[in-house]
Amino acid sequence: MLRRTLGFVDKVSFALAAVAMVAILGLVFSMVYEVVARYAFNAPTIWAYDVSYMLNGGLFLLAAAYTLTKNNHVRIDFLSTRLPARTQHSVNATFYVLIFLPGFGTATWAAGRAAWGALISGEVEAVSPWAPVIWPFHGAIAIGLAGLWLQALAETLRHLVGLRAPDTVRLPSVSQPH
Amino acid sequence: MDTILPALMFPALFALIFLGIPVAFALIATAFVFGVVAFGDNIGQIMFSRTLGVAASPVLAAIPLFIFMGSMLERTSIARRLFESMQIWLGRMPGGLAIATITMCGVFAAATGIIGAVETVIGMMAIPPMLKHGYDKGLISGTICAGGSLGTIIPPSVTVIIYASIAELSIGDLFAGIIIPGLLMILFFVGYIFVLGILRPNRAPRLPREAVDMPLPEKLRITATGLLPATLLVAAVLGSIILGIASPTEAAAVGAAGSLVLTLAYREFSWRILYEVVRKSVSISAMVMLIVVGGGMFSGIFLVNGGRNLVADVVEALALPPGGLVAIFLLIVFLFGFVLDWITIVLIALPIFLAPLKAAGVDQVWFAVLMVVVIQTSYMTPPMAPAIFYLRSIAPKEITYGHMYRGVMPFVVAELLVLAVVALFPWTATYLPTILIGF
Numbered sequence: 001m002l003r004r005t006l007g008f009v010d011k012v013s014f015a016l017a018a019v020a021m022v023a024i025l026g027l028v029f030s031m032v033y034e035v036v037a038r039y040a041f042n043a044p045t046i047w048a049y050d051v052s053y054m055l056n057g058g059l060f061l062l063a064a065a066y067t068l069t070k071n072n073h074v075r076i077d078f079l080s081t082r083l084p085a086r087t088q089h090s091v092n093a094t095f096y097v098l099i100f101l102p103g104f105g106t107a108t109w110a111a112g113r114a115a116w117g118a119l120i121s122g123e124v125e126a127v128s129p130w131a132p133v134i135w136p137f138h139g140a141i142a143i144g145l146a147g148l149w150l151q152a153l154a155e156t157l158r159h160l161v162g163l164r165a166p167d168t169v170r171l172p173s174v175s176q177p178h
Numbered sequence: 179m180d181t182i183l184p185a186l187m188f189p190a191l192f193a194l195i196f197l198g199i200p201v202a203f204a205l206i207a208t209a210f211v212f213g214v215v216a217f218g219d220n221i222g223q224i225m226f227s228r229t230l231g232v233a234a235s236p237v238l239a240a241i242p243l244f245i246f247m248g249s250m251l252e253r254t255s256i257a258r259r260l261f262e263s264m265q266i267w268l269g270r271m272p273g274g275l276a277i278a279t280i281t282m283c284g285v286f287a288a289a290t291g292i293i294g295a296v297e298t299v300i301g302m303m304a305i306p307p308m309l310k311h312g313y314d315k316g317l318i319s320g321t322i323c324a325g326g327s328l329g330t331i332i333p334p335s336v337t338v339i340i341y342a343s344i345a346e347l348s349i350g351d352l353f354a355g356i357i358i359p360g361l362l363m364i365l366f367f368v369g370y371i372f373v374l375g376i377l378r379p380n381r382a383p384r385l386p387r388e389a390v391d392m393p394l395p396e397k398l399r400i401t402a403t404g405l406l407p408a409t410l411l412v413a414a415v416l417g418s419i420i421l422g423i424a425s426p427t428e429a430a431a432v433g434a435a436g437s438l439v440l441t442l443a444y445r446e447f448s449w450r451i452l453y454e455v456v457r458k459s460v461s462i463s464a465m466v467m468l469i470v471v472g473g474g475m476f477s478g479i480f481l482v483n484g485g486r487n488l489v490a491d492v493v494e495a496l497a498l499p500p501g502g503l504v505a506i507f508l509l510i511v512f513l514f515g516f517v518l519d520w521i522t523i524v525l526i527a528l529p530i531f532l533a534p535l536k537a538a539g540v541d542q543v544w545f546a547v548l549m550v551v552v553i554q555t556s557y558m559t560p561p562m563a564p565a566i567f568y569l570r571s572i573a574p575k576e577i578t579y580g581h582m583y584r585g586v587m588p589f590v591v592a593e594l595l596v597l598a599v600v601a602l603f604p605w606t607a608t609y610l611p612t613i614l615i616g617f
Contacts, residue, residue: 031243035432059463072464079197081198091198099210103225110222145229152203
């Protein structure tokens with residue numbers, strides 16, 4: 001049951017990363033389009049600037065949870081790898097439960113409220129001549145943060161399992177190649 | 179009283195980091211705990227604003243694109259082709275294979291140096307032939323570590339983009355600023371190998387004539403297909419930023435598209451590779467950018483929480499001339515470099531340095547270049563050298579830690595020489611930015 005739930009969270013994180021993968025291709029395409037339009041056709045777009053930061057901001061947050069499933073967020077592990085497996089698990093679990101989940105949760109909550117507010121008010125980007133609505137951008141940020149929070153919760157549960165049976169879950173110090 | 183809280187933030191951060199917590203999470207968590215004390219319920223909103231600020235930065239949007247470009251080129255045969263081209267022209271020099279490795283790194287690091295794996299790719303390719311031709315194992319280790327570390331100082335470099343975004347400097351200026359020091363560093367590396375090759379030919383032998391013997395048209399063909407495309411790609415990307423033709427983000431996108439075209443031209447493209455490259459790119463971008471987010475929260479909370487006064491007090495108490503201040507700051511960066519990755523160093527150290535440096539009237543571009551050189555030096559200075567740890571993971575057993583520690587030292591000295599040159603002759607960093615109008 002627990003294993004299936006954790007596996008499902010991993011899948012959600014991968015789905016968010018898949019959106020990010022499309023976004024990075026979109027980022028390449030839109031910027032090249034802008035350069036060609038400006039120099040070859042003397043017709044710069046009014047949207048390229050906004051699209052560039054919105055895609056970047058959305059894509060790295062949407063991929064953050066997936067990066068955690070692969071344990072690819074940099075750790076300085078020359079000391080921690082020398083700790084016994086149980087200690088490593090309890091250190092990580094304690095950190096997540098006491099500090100990270102509540103702390104990151106408040107930021108995620110604030111992001112969610114901002115995105116919701118932007119959606120119902122139909123707020124547009126004030127300084128841009130293109131004036132796009134900002135809820136998709138704020139929504140992507142909120143979803144990315146929520147995804148990372150959820151994945152951090154899943155990692156917490158994994159570490160708690162690891163406390164009882166260290167051999168059944170991977171250690172925090174073991175990362176997979178990108 | 180109000181300086182106790184900020185003074186505790188660094189020990190708390192380091193404790194979490196050394197316990198093996200991901201660096202980005204350690205930064206976010208420390209910011210949260212100390213932020214709650216100061217701001218209570220508002221902390222969530224403050225942390226979100228910081229996240230939004232990073233997410234909405236048009237400058238940082240160049241980062242995933244450069245990472246894409248690097249990951250793509252890493253998957254092609256470009257490194258092997260570059261190495262081959264350099265070998266046929268430089269192999270007959272004293273220390274020829276090692277010199278070919280360094281110069282190849284100069285181009286390859288520029289194109290892909292954004293990602294830590296450069297050293298791995300280069301090492302796996304260049305170690306076997308150097309061993310086969312009887313190169314000294316210390317020299318082999320030093321060459322790979324030095325070449326692999328060039329990515330920080332040869333533009334485009336992600337460290338420099340993040341630096342520019344925090345110090346609010348022009349990316350074009352910083353890229354232009356590190357060009358002369360970067361070339362100088364390659365020159366010093368090559369010079370050392372060359373002199374060693376003359377004085378101790380058995381440690382760094384020339385390649386035998388038959389190894390590079392081929393008709394001139396063949397040589398030109400290998401050069402035209404191996405060296406030119408990558409060099410042109412890098413020159414186009416850098417040139418358009420430095421000359422102000424395109425914004426860094428646009429130039430990076432053109433570079434990313436160019437890497438795709440190059441892969442197609444080499445007939446190495448497959449959908450599988452494209453998938454692997456975008457997957458890796460978003461993952462590395464998330465890793466880098468989340469540290470930027472966490473670093474922004476950490477330094478923001480530190481500064482408003484009394485850290486600004488704390489730093490000002492300490493600087494005032496030290497009563498150093500500008501040169502002494504720069505030296506102290508660089509020493510701190512060097513020590514941080516033993517344990518932290520370079521993105522984190524820029525994020526937590528630079529915001530603290532900025533105000534005192536401005537007050538002392540220190541040239542911003544000059545200091546940026548010095549700091550980049552120091553980060554690179556500490557990256558391969560024993561005993562805590564990430565460059566050596568990377569090398570260990572790919573080097574054959576017969577190359578020992580002893581070889582590595584001994585082997586990197588001459589290259590560390592070369593880097594310190596570059597540091598001394600830039601420190602004594604600031605124009606090496608500041609001249610090019612003044613004559614080039616960039617973004």
